[in-house]
Amino acid sequence: MAKPTYFYGIHAIEALLEYRPMDALSLFVQQGRESDSHVQLIMAQAQANGVSLQPTQKDNLTQLCGSPQHQGVVLHARPLAFANEAILDKIVTRDQCLLLVLDQITDAHNFGACLRTAVAMGVDAVICPKHHAASLTPTVAKVSVGAAEMMPIISVTNLARALSQLKSAGVFVFGTALNADAKPIHAADLTGKTALIMGSEGEGMRRLTTESCDELVYIPMSGNEHGNLQSLNVSVATGMALYEVNRQRTLAAVQA
Numbered sequence: 621m622a623k624p625t626y627f628y629g630i631h632a633i634e635a636l637l638e639y640r641p642m643d644a645l646s647l648f649v650q651q652g653r654e655s656d657s658h659v660q661l662i663m664a665q666a667q668a669n670g671v672s673l674q675p676t677q678k679d680n681l682t683q684l685c686g687s688p689q690h691q692g693v694v695l696h697a698r699p700l701a702f703a704n705e706a707i708l709d710k711i712v713t714r715d716q717c718l719l720l721v722l723d724q725i726t727d728a729h730n731f732g733a734c735l736r737t738a739v740a741m742g743v744d745a746v747i748c749p750k751h752h753a754a755s756l757t758p759t760v761a762k763v764s765v766g767a768a769e770m771m772p773i774i775s776v777t778n779l780a781r782a783l784s785q786l787k788s789a790g791v792f793v794f795g796t797a798l799n800a801d802a803k804p805i806h807a808a809d810l811t812g813k814t815a816l817i818m819g820s821e822g823e824g825m826r827r828l829t830t831e832s833c834d835e836l837v838y839i840p841m842s843g844n845e846h847g848n849l850q851s852l853n854v855s856v857a858t859g860m861a862l863y864e865v866n867r868q869r870t871l872a873a874v875q876a
Contacts, residue, residue, distance in 0.1 A: 625699050627758045628681070628690035630658045635766025636697055637662065641669040643698040648676040648684060653692035662693055671695075685758060700756040703745070703772035705782070711744050711772075712789040712813065718865060719791065719815040722748045723779065723829050725854060726820070730754075732763025733855030734818070739767040741862035746771065747815075749779045783815065783832040791815050795825050795833035796861060802836035810865040811872045818861070821854050837861075 624645055627633055637644055647666040653659045654675075663673060681690045711717050720743045725731050731754035738746055753775070754760060761768045776782040783793055794808060795817040810816075817833065819825035830836070839852070839860050852860070 624696055625758055626685040627695045627697055627761055628685035628687060628693065629762035629765070630662065630691045630693060631765035632758070632761040632768075633662055633693050633695045634658075634665070635769040636695060636700075636761070637665040637669065637671075639769040640700075641665070641671075644669060644671045644695055645698070646672045646674055646696040648674050648681055648694040648696070650678050650681055650690075650692035651675045656692065659692055666695075687759070687762070689762065700761065700768060700773075702756065702775040705774055705776055707772050708745065708747075708774065708782075708786070709789075712786060712791055714744065715813070716811065716869065717744050717791065717813050718742060719744060719786065720746045720858070720862070721779070721783070721793075721815055721817040721829075722746060722753065723817055723825050724749065724752045724820040724823065725818070726752060726754050728754050728757055728759040729763050730821075730853065730855045732760040732768065734858045735760070735764040735771075735773070736767045737855065737859040737862055739764075739770050741859075741866050743771065743862065746773045747779070747782060748773070748775055750775045750777050779826075780828040780832050783817075783829070786815050787832075787834065789813075793817065793832060793834045795819075795830055795836050796838060796857065797824055797830060797833075797836045798838055799830075799836050802838045804840045805837040805861055805864050806840075806868075808835060808837050810868045814865060816861055816865065818854055818858050821852075 681694045791813040793815045
């Protein structure tokens with residue numbers, strides 16, 4: 621069994637206590653913060669689930685979680701596990717399933733920010749490769765403000781094979797790239813079963829990932845015919861791309 625770790629941040633801990641309270645072991649609360657309404661809610665959640673409460677000095681919290689951004693609460697809990705790949709079999713049966721694929725996103729802050737946006741934009745699951753990808757660390761949980769707990773995050777051994785299986789299930793795979801044959805993202809039909817791939821900021825998608833795409837798209841930006849996807853932080857680009865998916869689907873629903 622994975623070694624317990626220390627989660628920090630109000631929203632990350634609230635989500636953990638809501639979605640997997642049995643994994644929570646001990647809650648450390650900064651002395652003097654007990655009157656804070658958010659902290660009180662977390663304390664109540666913890667007590668309702670039999671989690672022990674331990675008043676602690678601020679500096680001790682920082683030492684426990686390795687960050688000063690704990691907001692007065694640190695939760696000793698079992699780590700979040702990646703979801704089983706088999707869950708995709710159920711997800712792809714949905715008429716408008718939306719999957720976000722993160723290819724070689726290794727920075728925990730970018731990964732967490734992408735997860736936060738994914739939940740906000742109605743993504744059904746996030747897929748990432750087993751290697752050359754960020755893990756589900758407490759930093760990812762904090763940056764995602766709890767989103768990491770709210771949807772399946774699936775780690776696959778062979779991304780190209782996973783994409784092939786999605787395509788066999790009727791999912792249309794879009795990759796973001798600056799290739800000459802890429803089209804503006806707003807010109808693509810994103811209203812059906814969709815998988816959207818975002819590559820790393822430096823290298824973009826890997827060759828096999830690119831070859832697995834049904835269509836390549838880019839985000840147009842002012843002053844440049846093809847924009848410059850790599851000039852955007854990957855989490856910002858992810859937000860812009862998913863917003864376009866959401867925009868198209870909302871418009872299609874209104875027109876139906």
